[in-house]
Amino acid sequence: MQNIYYEVGSLDKRCYEQFALSEDLLMEHAALALEKEITKTFDKNSSVLIVSGMGNNGADGIALARLLYKTYDVKLYIPFELKSPMAKLQLKRAQLLGVNLINELQECDIVVDSLFGSGLKRDLNEASQKIIETLNSYNSYKIACDIPTGIDFKGDISTLAFFADVTVTMGALKTSLFTDTAKDYVGEIVVANLGVQREVYETKTDLFLLEKEDLKLPLRDKKNAHKGTFGHLNVVIGSKKGAGVIAAKAAFGFGAGLVSVICHECVDLPYHIMQTHNLSENCTAIALGMGLGIYDEKEIENILQSKLPTIIDADLFYEDIIKIALQKEVVLTPHPKEFCALLNVCELADIKVKELQKNRFKYVEMFCKKYPKVVLLLKGANVLIAQNEKIFVNTFGSAVLSKGGSGDVLGGLVGSLLAQGYKPLDAAISASLAHAIAASNYKKNNYSLIPSDLVEEVKRL
Numbered sequence: 001m002q003n004i005y006y007e008v009g010s011l012d013k014r015c016y017e018q019f020a021l022s023e024d025l026l027m028e029h030a031a032l033a034l035e036k037e038i039t040k041t042f043d044k045n046s047s048v049l050i051v052s053g054m055g056n057n058g059a060d061g062i063a064l065a066r067l068l069y070k071t072y073d074v075k076l077y078i079p080f081e082l083k084s085p086m087a088k089l090q091l092k093r094a095q096l097l098g099v100n101l102i103n104e105l106q107e108c109d110i111v112v113d114s115l116f117g118s119g120l121k122r123d124l125n126e127a128s129q130k131i132i133e134t135l136n137s138y139n140s141y142k143i144a145c146d147i148p149t150g151i152d153f154k155g156d157i158s159t160l161a162f163f164a165d166v167t168v169t170m171g172a173l174k175t176s177l178f179t180d181t182a183k184d185y186v187g188e189i190v191v192a193n194l195g196v197q198r199e200v201y202e203t204k205t206d207l208f209l210l211e212k213e214d215l216k217l218p219l220r221d222k223k224n225a226h227k228g229t230f231g232h233l234n235v236v237i238g239s240k241k242g243a244g245v246i247a248a249k250a251a252f253g254f255g256a257g258l259v260s261v262i263c264h265e266c267v268d269l270p271y272h273i274m275q276t277h278n279l280s281e282n283c284t285a286i287a288l289g290m291g292l293g294i295y296d297e298k299e300i301e302n303i304l305q306s307k308l309p310t311i312i313d314a315d316l317f318y319e320d321i322i323k324i325a326l327q328k329e330v331v332l333t334p335h336p337k338e339f340c341a342l343l344n345v346c347e348l349a350d351i352k353v354k355e356l357q358k359n360r361f362k363y364v365e366m367f368c369k370k371y372p373k374v375v376l377l378l379k380g381a382n383v384l385i386a387q388n389e390k391i392f393v394n395t396f397g398s399a400v401l402s403k404g405g406s407g408d409v410l411g412g413l414v415g416s417l418l419a420q421g422y423k424p425l426d427a428a429i430s431a432s433l434a435h436a437i438a439a440s441n442y443k444k445n446n447y448s449l450i451p452s453d454l455v456e457e458v459k460r461l
């Protein structure tokens, strides 16, 4: 797990005040990290186009031009008059060496975007948009300094943004790199140390980036065990029966000892999934909401009042009845539209998906403040998993999963881990990672995955 921050200005300030590091020194390390990203892959004499803006992001790029001078074929393009004192100082240094300043963009082996960084405040003007458009059209290897130009501090893009292969971000990870909008632009993310190790630079945070190592599979180390040792999940089947059946199959494949569906009509089930009319006596967790449709209010009310660990998905986010469960440690797995409905039901906000997507962290925080026991898993290109004040980001998902049924598999995986005794937050984290990593292991192509393929990949983790 890695730390994430809303902003790192205060961490830079701490470096100056507590460790007597200078802005110049921090910037030198930023430029060294950019240099490393080039020298590790590209041969000497490769051509490098560096596009530098008027602020300190630009200054990082100009410092890089100096570091690469003589070994690489550097072309430095500065489209606007420099404003920041550091940028002016870096340019003076570069000019004293004789760095090649160019007046027109030229396609090179490598492009470094240091036009705007964390200081981007307004929409990109026309000239900047034109530059980014041209850079994006190049076949070059594209490196963004700190953050791709065009992505603002909230992670939003108002006009357009630089498409990076890699983003070398300065000091620490920022939330702006992990919005759904930013996902297509940031490429691989590398953190640059700014003169001290990250554990020194970073302070306490409640935001975390999940890594593969955070996936805790339900591996069995007990030898003296029977099926009851691994729990019994009850999946409530609704009017769209397939959803619950998909969840039940996924749960079984992810280690639940027993899985039953609660359904009053006949359902086509594999032999290893059982059917019941009421909660099973030895039930250890419940999954409900997927494909629910029209429901019996009394029955759902009873289930929501149960003390058993519960995962709730889909249709119930639109219903007032869900409030019964929100003072408990339930796991909720809404997609953005469902989360908007839930915020409305909970009288927290009346917003559309567009507004939510621009402020995912804000609305997740708002919800968790009101319901600190609930584990919220907000689906998206980057999944946010939150409880109380902590938010975890899962970036392993991809468009492979953009299919009907993927969410039902996730619900089943969460339910399976709950049934096996995982704490709700741990169940949500490991299920979400298993879901996304399994999908990325599917090698056929990125359009044909169906729920049963996904479950097969989960079984192979």
Ligand SMILES: NC(=O)C1=CN([C@@H]2O[C@H](COP(=O)(O)OP(=O)(O)OC[C@H]3O[C@@H](n4cnc5c(N)ncnc54)[C@H](OP(=O)(O)O)[C@@H]3O)[C@@H](O)[C@H]2O)[C@@H](O)CC1
Residues within 6 Å of the ligand: 012, 023, 026, 027, 030, 053, 054, 055, 056, 057, 058, 060, 083, 084, 115, 116, 117, 118, 119, 120, 121, 122, 123, 124, 125, 145, 146, 147, 170, 194
């Ligand atoms: N602090 C540190 O210790 C370290 C900082 N580091 C680096 O500094 C970067 C942050 O630097 P920064 O604050 O100077 O911001 P930056 O992104 O260069 O742009 C600001 C300039 O752009 C202008 N401007 C803004 N929007 C505009 C628009 N739409 N259209 C036109 N102009 C616009 C704005 O003008 P103003 O609003 O002031 O009029 C201002 O002049 C950070 O990303 C990292 O790379 C690293 O070296 C590590 C150490």
Ligand SMILES: [K+]
Residues within 6 Å of the ligand: 057, 113, 114, 115, 116, 117, 144, 145, 146, 147, 148, 149
């Ligand atoms: K940039």
